[in-house]
Amino acid sequence: MQNAFKQHWENIYTTKTPEQVSWTQEMPETSIAFLEALQLPKDASILDVGGGDSKFADYLLKKGFTNISVLDISEKSIERAKNRLGNEANKIHWINSNILDFQPSIKYDLWHDRAAFHFLTEKKEIDAYVQLASKFAKNLVIGTFSVDGPFKCSGLEITQYDENKMKDLFQTAGFQNTECKRVVHTTPFGSTQNFVFCGFVKRDLE
Numbered sequence: 001m002q003n004a005f006k007q008h009w010e011n012i013y014t015t016k017t018p019e020q021v022s023w024t025q026e027m028p029e030t031s032i033a034f035l036e037a038l039q040l041p042k043d044a045s046i047l048d049v050g051g052g053d054s055k056f057a058d059y060l061l062k063k064g065f066t067n068i069s070v071l072d073i074s075e076k077s078i079e080r081a082k083n084r085l086g087n088e089a090n091k092i093h094w095i096n097s098n099i100l101d102f103q104p105s106i107k108y109d110l111w112h113d114r115a116a117f118h119f120l121t122e123k124k125e126i127d128a129y130v131q132l133a134s135k136f137a138k139n140l141v142i143g144t145f146s147v148d149g150p151f152k153c154s155g156l157e158i159t160q161y162d163e164n165k166m167k168d169l170f171q172t173a174g175f176q177n178t179e180c181k182r183v184v185h186t187t188p189f190g191s192t193q194n195f196v197f198c199g200f201v202k203r204d205l206e
């Protein structure tokens with residue numbers, strides 16, 4: 001099952017262009033707004049979970065952040081992002097892993113996840129993710145499909161969230177909510193997808 005999931009993503013990134021997948025954004029504006037609100041120093045450690053070939057990394061590089069990590073289950077997505085970024089890619093720590101197998105060696109000043117967390121549909125996986133974030137995220141930004149959004153993403157079942165469900169889940173793990181936003185994403189094909197983004201802070205970490 002694990003391997004089939006990874007293979008799904010390798011196939012997607014091998015066969016589809018950015019214009020052919022729903023999640024592509026030229027500018028990840030909501031993620032940027034959460035980032036800017038945090039006013040992190042340029043050497044802050046930032047992890048983009050399921051970053052794929054998102055341009056969030058491009059924005060971070062452009063803004064001069066020096067400690068950026070992009071994690072994705074798909075090796076092909078990382079290869080694509082590296083090709084896009086050219087020499088600049090050398091400034092990023094690339095991590096090819098399922099987030100549930102990842103064993104961080106640092107606590108991240110910002111743990112960002114747009115549309116990766118929602119692929120976890122079993123309680124034990126969701127709990128494992130929340131526990132991992134609770135140990136290794138100082139600030140957390142999570143964006144998922146909302147309860148009035150799609151039931152599937154990339155042909156796979158997802159878990160929908162609303163503000164309360166997201167808050168309950170992460171507050172139970174010791175996070176404090178800062179803000180939630182409902183966002184309508186326009187896909188490259190012109191359709192729309194409703195997202196919810198929530199920001200959290202973990203105050204008990206040194």
Ligand SMILES: C[S@@+](CC[C@H](N)C(=O)[O-])C[C@H]1O[C@@H](n2cnc3c(N)ncnc32)[C@H](O)[C@@H]1O
Pocket residue numbers: 009023024025049050051052053054055071072073074077097098099100113114115116119153154
């Ligand atoms: C819908 S795409 C979103 C990509 C990117 N975050 C963006 O906003 O453009 C989901 C991404 O999460 C990755 N992904 C899904 N489940 C994952 C997991 N369990 N661990 C690591 N990456 C995962 C996929 O390979 C894919 O790149």
